[in-house]
Amino acid sequence: MQTKFLTTCLVSAVALLAASAQAADKEIAVIVKTVNSTFWQNVQKGATDAQKEAAGYSMTFQGPAAESAIADQVNMVENAVNRKVAGIVLAPSDPDALVPPLKKAWEAKIPVVLIDSMLSEAGKRYYQSFLATDNEKAGELSAKALIAKTGTTGKIAIMSYVAGAGSEIGRVGGFTKYIKANSQLQIVGPFYSQSQMATALNQTTDVLAANPDLKGIFGANEPTAIGMGRALAQSGKAGKVAAVGFDGNQDLQGFVKDGTLEAIAVQGSYQMGYLGVQSVVKLLAKQPVPEFLDTGVVIVTKGNIDGTDAKNVLY
Structure with missing residues (x-):
């Protein structure tokens, strides 16, 4: 009886392992x-x-x-x-x-x-x-959107997320490179939120207080841009300091619609x-795939937020 039980358990264990492997x-x-x-x-x-x-x-x-x-x-x-x-x-x-x-x-x-x-x-x-x-290109497009609002002189801030992350290097690098090549804007930062919304809110609040002459600000990913937007609203600077964010959830869409953010760069x-x-x-299946595929970015503003291109990437 005991042998039969042990054999049954062993068979069950082997079957479970086989199922797990499969x-x-x-x-x-x-x-x-x-x-x-x-x-x-x-x-x-x-x-x-x-x-x-x-x-x-x-x-x-x-x-x-x-x-x-x-x-x-x-x-x-x-x-x-x-x-x-x-x-x-x-x-x-x-x-x-x-x-x-x-x-x-x-x-x-x-x-x-x-x-x-x-x-x-x-x-x-x-x-x-x-x-x-293409994060470098997305950074350039974000810089263009900000310059269109701030002009080419004055002071702007960069609110970034995790230093050294591949997307951050390309995105903030592309933004910074375009700003330096096409304007005389002075850059404050970057500041790193570690992709924590509350950290970004506090950092942005501090940056706004320390730089009352700030003309523009860039929030380089979703939680950072949300924290940035909330700080602008809480400080009474919404619509007064030009702001561009990154990514496209409901919070960021709301900031675009109410004018807190001038634009958001939204990825696919x-x-x-x-x-x-x-x-x-x-x-x-041994089928070929491309070494690199650009999944795209759309600059969403109050003017195009209800259009097809924006709706295809917003979430």
């Missing part, structure tokens, strides 16, 4: 910078829709509590590799820290598609495709998720 073998792991952002939740919507179209594949969606929790994201990638997932879609929070776990994925022959942010040169061989906004976040999963499925 499930992981068909799992596409989507790992983003944080789950606590509507931007990344919109990426999840796109990824989920692509998974529904991918016969036989499941999807998991993960991210740390904060974009600055880089070690947590590294662990998530390592865990995905250890459970032998079919493929990985990753938005790396740090260009260097994510290289070692992706090397393990490459060694395990797990295809990887990056979205939003690039890795450093050392990691270029460990992924097959990169899907993102849904497309990142959708095309990211779709690209992994193609790689698993």
Whole structure:
């Protein structure tokens, strides 16, 4: 009786392990910078829709509590590799820290598609495709929108997010380069919010108080731009200091409509998720995918916020 019981348990355990292995073998792991952002939740919507179209594949969606929790994201990638997932879609929070776990994925022959942010040169061989906004171009477009309101002289501030993140380097770099090449505007900052809205609010409040002659301000990602907008409203500077934000959730749309923000640069976040999963499925089917795919950006203002182009990217 006891032998029969033990045999039954053993068979059940083997079956469970086999089922788990089979499930992981068909799992596409989507790992983003944080789950606590509507931007990344919109990426999840796109990824989920692509998974529904991918016969036989499941999807998991993960991210740390904060974009600055880089070690947590590294662990998530390592865990995905250890459970032998079919493929990985990753938005790396740090260009260097994510290289070692992706090397393990490459060694395990797990295809990887990056979205939003690039890795450093050392990691270029460990992924097959990169899907993102052309962040440098997006930064330039944001600078153009701000100069159109401030003119080419005076003082502006940059409210950024995580120093060294691939998207931040391109986005703030493109913004700064354009400002310096096309104006005499003096730049204050950048200040880094660590993608925390409350931090951005406090930093912006301090910048506005310390620079009463400030003519313009740029908020370089969603939580930073929301904090910036709230600080402008609370300080009575909304509409008086020209402001351009980045990304397009309901809060930022409201700031554009009421004039707190002159414009927002909105990425194709849904497309990142959708095309990211779709690209992994193609790689698993031995189909070609582009090395880089620009998922686009739209400058949304009060004048075009109800138009088709804006509605296709707002969330």
